[in-house]
Amino acid sequence: MTMKHAAPVNTAAGRVTRRNFLGGAAAAAGAFTFGFSFPLPQNAVAQTATPEVNAWVVIQPDDTVIIRIARIEMGQGALTGLAQLVAEDLDCDWSKVRYELIDPGANKARAMVWKSQQTGGSRSIRGSHDYLRLGGAQARAILVTAAARQWGVQPDTCSVTKGVIRHAASGRSTTYGAIAAAATGIAPPADVKLKDPMDWTIVGQPVKRIDTLDKLDGSLVYGMDISMPGMLVAIPKACPVHGGKLKSFDAAAVSSMRGVKLVLKVDDETVAVVADTFWRAKSALDALPIVWDEGENAEVSSETIAATLREGLSAPEAFVGNRAGDAKAVLAGARRVLEADYGFPFQNHAPMEVLSATVRWTPERCEAWVPTQAPDTALTAVVAAAGLPAQSCDLHIMRIGGSFGRRLSTEYVQIATRIAKALPGTPVKMMWTREEDMLQGRFHPVTQARFRGALDAQGNIEALHMRLSGQSILSYALPNLMTANGDPIVYQGLLADGPEGHLGYTIPNLLIDYAMRNPHIRPGFWRGVNLNQNAVYMECFIDELAAAAGQDPLAFRRRLMRNHPKHLAVLEAAAKGIGWDTPPAPGRARGIAQIMGFGSYVAAAAEVSVTNGQLKMHRIVAATDPGHVVNPQQVDAQVAGSFVYGLSAMIYGECTVKDGRIEQENFDTYNVLRLDEMPEVEVISMPSGGFWGGVGEPTIAVAAPAVLNAVFAATGKRVRQLPLKNVDLNVS
C-alpha cells in the first residue's frame, strides 16, 4: 500500500529547506498571535513506519499525531478542518498534529475505509464529520484500552487530556506516543460516543492551517512542479470548437525543432507536442500546422446562443422545480404585473494553476501523478486510457493550485495517459497552456431568467413566475442524475423544501420552471454552481418588486420570510452589520441579498458608490449560518475568497463565443478582481447548531446581488445582464 507517494525530484540551487524557515519562525515565536504553535514541516511525515491506531490515526513514539486526509485540499482549508474533527474526539494535542494524504488505490485496497474522496459541493466537512469524529473517538478508545490493560484497570476509570492518559486513582499516566505500539490489534469498543459539541475544544477554534509553510518558500510541489529523471513535457491542443475533430497536422514542419521528441494525435480532437521542456514544446505547438474539422458548431456565436435561450423563456414546455397555488392564473388577472429578463454568461474557472498530469506508462504498469478533485474517477480514467488491468494502475494525489470545480472532470487525465502510452517507460508531464485552459474549460453554464410578478394593492406579492432557460450541467456531465424535474441543480436555492437549499420566501402563487437549452460549449461545476445565477436573478427581482411597492428592501423581505427564520436571521445580521437602520454617508448606497445553498443560510449587505459611472465597492458584510463552524478564521478566509470569485464574475467574467469557439484566451481578455478593487469584507459567523452546511461555496452567491442592489440604490439602474463591465452606469 502506498500511503504517500515518493517526492518528485527537485534539484535546486539556493533552495531553502523548510527547517531553516521553521528555525527562523520559531525564533520569532513571540510574534505569533494565534493560540497554537507551528506544526513541523509536513514532509517530515514522508513514510508511515509506525503502525496505525486505526485508518485515520497514526501516533509516533514522539507523540506526533498523523491524521490521514482523504478529501482533496485545493486551497479551501478542508485539510485543516478535517484534521480538527478527528483530533477533537481523539483528545490529542493539536500542536502535534500532522497530516498524510491518501491515494485512491490505497483506499480501494482497503475497501474504501476512507470513504469518498470526491471533493466538491462544499461537502468535505458536512459529508464526513460524523465518521471522522467517530474515527477519532475510536482511536482514543483503543489507546485508552491499551493503557488500561497495562495498568490492570478498567478503561472507563481513565481520562485523557491533550494526548496524556491518566488513571487518577493510582496516579499513573502515559502519553499516546508511549502507548501507541501496545494499541496495535485492539478493536474499538462498540459503544464509543461522540463528544457533545458543548465540550469541543479544537473544533470551533480559529486554529491556523497545518499546510501553510511550504507554500511560503516555494517548496510545495504542485502538479505542475513535478520533475523526474528523463521526464518529457507534453502540451496538448484540442479543437477549439467543442465537438469538432482533428483533421490533420504536419508533424514534419516542427519535428526538427530543438527538443521536440514527438508530435502525436492523442484522440479524435486533440494533438500534442512532446519535448524536453515546456518552452520547446510550446514553441513547436505554436508553429505546428493543424487542420480542424470544426463540425456543425462552427457558426455558433454568443448571439445565437442567447437567441436560443430567449426562445426558452417563453416556451410552452418546461420542467417544474417549485410550484405553489396557481401563479399563471393569478398573473393573468392581476392588477399590476412587473416583468424583467436577466442573464448570466459563461465563466471559466481559471484556477491559477492550469491543468496538468504526469504519467509513466509501461506495458506492465501505469503510474500517474494527478491534481484532481475526484481521485476515484481520475484513477478510472487512467485505467481506461492505459489499456491495462486496474490493478496495474496507480494514481498519486498531487497538490493543487486552485480548482473551483474544474478538476472534477477528468478528461485531462485521459489525455495525459494516452500521451504517456506513446512513450513507454518515459515519464511525461502534460501541461496545458493558459490559452488551452481557457478554450477547453468546463464552463459555468449559461442561463437566462424571465420574471413575472404580481403585486396587490398593499404591495404584497400575489404571484411570481420565474422561468429559467439554459444549460444543464448534469445532462452533459452526469446524465444518469437527471430527474423528472430536469436537472435538479438548476433550481439551487429555489426549491420548496429540503436541507440543501430551499427558497426563503413564502409566496402564495409561485411557479419556478425550467426550459433546458444546451449549447455545445461544455459545462461544468463552477464554485457556487447555479446558486450564483439564481441568487442574482431572485434577489435582484425581489428588490425590483420592493421598489415597485415603494418599500424598503429589508422590510419588504421580512414580510415574505416569516416562515423562514434562519434565512431571515442571516439577512438581519448582514443588514445590521452594514448599518441598514442609519443612512449611509452622502454618495453611498446599500443593497442586501440572501439565499440558502449547500446546506447553509447566507446573506450579504454591500455599501457602494458610483462616481462618473465608476463603481466602487466600499464594504460588504456577510452573514452565514452553516450549522456548525469548525474553524472560524478559515470560514472568514473562504467567505472573503468566495466574494472575490463571485464579484470577479459579476464585474468582468464573460466568456463569449464566436465562430463556435470561446474568444477569451487569457487574463488580458478575461479580467478578474484584483487588490485595488477589493472591498472591505466583514464576516459574521452565526452557527445555530443542529445541522452541517457547507462553507466554500454558498456565500459566493450573495455578494453579486447585494452589490447590484446597491448599484440600483445609487443610480436607479437595474443591471440585469452580466457582467457589469458592459453596462454604462453613468446617470444621465
Added chain:
Amino acid sequence: MAKLNVNGNLLEIDVEDDTPLLWVIREHVGLTGTKYGCGVAQCGACTVHLDGVATRSCALPVSAITPEQKILTIEGLGAQTPHPVQQVWAELDVAQCGYCQVGMIMAAASLLAQNTHTSDADIRSEITNICRCGTYTRVLAGVKLAAERMAANRG
C-alpha cells in the same frame, strides 16, 4: 547560451534566446517556486526580483538579461532567515491554495524594500497580482503588518 546570476550563483545555461526567464528558472535551474499562471505578464505568479525590482519573468526573454543583473527567486529570498513578509504570511494564514502566493510575496517584498511607509492605496495599486482563491484582504493586512515591522527594525 544564457549567463544568469540566480540567487547569487552564476549559471551558464544552454537555451534559445527567446526562452522566457520563467522557464529557465523552473526547468533548467530547477527552482519551481516561481509559478506559471498566464505567460503574458498579467497575473504575477512568476514574479522574481531583478536587481531588487519585482519583475514578471514569464514575458522576459533570457537574452534581455545580463550576467550582472541579480535575479532573486523565492528560494533565495528567505534562504537565511524568513523574510518579514514570509513571517507575517505565516502568522496571518494568508495562503489558500498558495499557488499565487510566491508571486505575491515577491511583489510585496520588493515594494517594501523601496518603501516601508506605504499607504493602503499604494499597496492596493502596486500589488496587481491575481489570486483566484481571493486572499486579497489578508494580503493587504500582511503587507501592512510587514511594513510596520520592517520600519520598526530600521528604527
